[in-house]
Amino acid sequence: VTTRAARGPYRKGQERRREIVAAAAELFAESGYASTSMRELAQRVGLTPAGLLHHFASKDELLTEVLGLRQESLEAALAEVPGADMRTRAREVARHGAENAGLTSLFVVLSAEATAPDHPAHAYFAEHYRGTAEVTQSAMAAMSRDGEVRADASPVDLASLAVAVLDGLQLQQRYRPDLDVESAVATFWRLLDASPAVPGAVDPGSA
Amino acid sequence: VTTRAARGPYRKGQERRREIVAAAAELFAESGYASTSMRELAQRVGLTPAGLLHHFASKDELLTEVLGLRQESLEAALAEVPGADMRTRAREVARHGAENAGLTSLFVVLSAEATAPDHPAHAYFAEHYRGTAEVTQSAMAAMSRDGEVRADASPVDLASLAVAVLDGLQLQQRYRPDLDVESAVATFWRLLDASPAVPGAVDPGSA
């Protein structure tokens, strides 16, 4: 008996997948994961709920796919400034966030929703924040050692602040669209300057 | 025909109300509003779902009550430092947040969930952020004018940052319980100092 191999999805099928993930990202960003229904999403892409599940095994799998989408998009943007220092990378994260407002809202809304331990994305965000804290702390420590940021503040606190500023501004912007996230982020990093624009200041890095 | 006036709730009933609101605050903080069910809440306080609705007209009314609870609690804490300057008040907000971890989580989780325009708490949070921005901006502008914060940063940006730092840190702490929110907030305010601890610096406020 000879068994035939699966053909895999057609080109049209793959396009549909992308279209569905993009629409899901928009809806999750608007209302969160739990409050977005398969019926609502299906209608958005012109399918029936059952049609969605032909492309994805479950609503959970869609969430996983959406989280991956954001990751890819951000990593692609960061790959354009290879080997840049942390300030530049942080500003690139902020710039990317401002440019992709949808994905940005998505991440803030989902991370807050996923603080519930039984939320399907809880493990993802716990790992995300753990990894971000680790990377940011060691980068900030290195910058502090090299005199690139003020030495009179704990690098651990500065790392927490750098992350909090991005999250907090993005949340705030959802209620105050006039808020200029990029400008505020730039101002934050200026606060960290090792040599503030104070007349008569000497370089503390040589101490 | 003489109609008798309503008696109002008994003492036991009022205690129940408070007990229910407290439990609702805990559950909303854990899982958000939409994902918390009346059945779950009823079980927590030893009632049936219908029993809850004897004390509150709807789930929505419970949410309103819970939001008011937080407001009262924070205002009571701030009333203990009357007329204090903005730094002290901000630190008091942070201290209060750290002490009432439940209420704090509640506010961050709900504000993210409520970014959806049709969420029952959307108007509340929109007004909350609008009012907070207004107060914080004018306070920051006054401090800048008086030389109490660095003059080389826009007061509007600093105000946005002050709010974002509190929100962002509280969100981050839900995934990293080791995070020291109070310390990070103190570090942030040190970054704003008008006269950084730099040898040889002169007071820029007299310029």
Added chain:
DNA sequence: TGTACATCAGTGAACGCGCGTTCACTGATGTAC
């Protein structure tokens, strides 16, 4: 001080509804010969 009774506190069963998912099915699409 005693008691009738209106109101309060709470129950248990049921309601209509929207949810994610299943299942058997139909037509479209690409491929092997």
Added chain:
DNA sequence: TGTACATCAGTGAACGCGCGTTCACTGATGTAC
């Protein structure tokens, strides 16, 4: 180049379930006389 047919893309109806809320009801509690 033509065609048989396996697989893909998608439908329509139905599923069991948990949701917020309703309703008629029972016992407890406080109050007016």
